[in-house]
Amino acid sequence: MNPLESLREGLSPDTHRLTLTGCGLRELPAEVYDLADTLEVLDLSGNALDTLPEDLPRLHRLRILFCSNNRFTRLPEVLGRCPSLEMIGFKANQIREVPAAALPPRLRWLILTDNQLETLPEALGQRERLQKLALAGNRLQSLPDSLADCQQLELVRIAANQLTALPDGLLALPRLAWLACGGNPMSLDQEAAVRQHSELPEVAWSTLQCLRLLGEGASGQIHHVRGAAGHDAALKVFKGELTSDGLPGTELATWLQAGTHPALIAVQARLTGHPAQAQGLLMPLIGAEFQPLAGPPSLASCTRDIYPQALRLSPAAVRQLASDMASALSHLHARGLAHGDFYAHNILHDAAGHARLGDFGAATLLAPLPTAQALALQRLDVRALGCLLEELLERCTEAPAPALAALRDACLSPVPQQRPSAAEVAQALRAQ
Structure with a gap:
């Protein structure tokens, strides 16, 4: 039974989390409101939604809403009337506008990665509880000056936009510790940075034997590989897609720039000849004790x-x-x-x-x-x-x-x- 069928059959009235991903939804099912007194997390990602109902605030305990990979072109204003909403995720839509009224008063975490935003409202700086802001992969040319008022802001992702400068007020925030801002016009051209390290050895995909997948992150997969001489290593193959942190090309350039240090995972060679033209880096295989x-x-x-x-x-x-x-x-x-x-x-x-x-x-x-x-x-x-x-x-x-x-x-x-x-x-x- 798929999630939508389960919902229509009747879920437990004390359900706290509901996932309705990939169900082809064009509107919010009415049965969701049967959970109004308990529902806290609602995931509607991977559907065909372009709007949300005006009575969404009936879900008065809703804290977290995911609507990624839908068809929204505007952040719905009804979100601003949801009394408990703290986290909003609308990654990979076609959002061009964020009305001030769409920002709920308790907002802590806003994810608008991979949209078409050119501006943000000054009202964003009035959300005093804001801690995490993910805006990579948009068309932003500037940021609201009011962000300098977000004293609780700790993590910001603004990579891969059209920013020509960083606001000094943002950098002066007392709690900000994690900032991604590469891939903007103000940054060094990443291809030029890669060319600076053209002396790095190259390793051909055809000479490597992939033994197993070691892990996967937002920007790529890491494989345990064995070279032609029988030496084992780790190979990171970049996906070539925008991530929440920014562009894989920027990661490649910065990793090359990092050089060698005993406490860094070093780069040994650059990958060539991948069948999908993916970029990659060969690194030492870290022991299992780590x-x-x-x-x-x-x-x-x-x-x-x-x-x-x-x-x-x-x-x-x-x-x-x-x-x-x-x-x-x-x-x-x-x-x-x-x-x-x-x-x-x-x-x-x-x-x-x-x-x-x-x-x-x-x-x-x-x-x-x-x-x-x-x-x-x-x-x-x-x-x-x-x-x-x-x-x-x-x-x-x-x-x-x-x-x-x-x-x-x-x-x-x-x-x-x-x-x-x-x-x-x-x-x-x-x-x-």
Whole structure:
């Protein structure tokens, strides 16, 4: 029985989540309102919807609404009248307009990736609870000045738009830690950045044997491969599609720019001759003793990673892991990069605290930006480092040393200019 048939047969009256994806819907089924007193999450993605009913606020407990891959050209104003709505996802529609009235008062998370937006309303800055804003793959030429009023904003994705400059007010926000802004006219041409690293060795697809899929992210798949000489490696094959972070071509350019560092997942060669003309990077195969430090944020945590409940780290492991990551960030900043997605879920670690940082999907090449803004983007990474330190210390088997706690607090300073540089953090950790 498909989800729509189940709904019409009658679901439990205490249903909290309803998924009606790929059902060919052109309108909201009336039976959804039978769940008005309990429904909190509604997923209508992959249908043929272009509007929502005016009585949608009858779903008075609805907190999360997904309508991705539909036919909307305008964000429905009725959303603004939904009393509990906090998260809105309208990825991959044809939305050209966001009326101010469409923004609910409790908005925390807005996803409008891969649409046709050219402007956003100033009213967006009046949503004081806004934490996460995903706008990659639109046609935005500027951002509302009012975003400077979003004091809770922590993560912003504005890559692959038509932005010629970043607003200083956005970069001065006290809690902003994760920003993806590559693939805009203000950024260095990604193809030129790739050409700068033409000396990197190449490996032909025909010489590789794919053994198994290691993992898959928004921008591509990672395979365990074996070369002609019998050497095992990891191969990331880019999908060539827009992701929530931006364009795979930008990730390729920034990963090449990152160079080598003991705490980075290094690039060994570029892929050639893929049957679908996909781009790819060959990397060392990381040992099985290295595991992801955490999982990505959940709908509930919004911007913070989800760690294994049983994870506990010794003080020595915390210091080692923090030192590795601060050193890696310092290296990237010196190479003219901001990581933009410095999260535990992008870090592999072993039981001793040794770590490897990867995933450059949200990274930004800093060279074309004004010096002050390039430094501002580096300070966002440092705040993200402070979040990591906070999370590590929460999982430490002993009370943190005062110096380490002070370093965490300095990285988390709400005044970006008062944060230490990544190099200063790395030096302080080495001295402990």
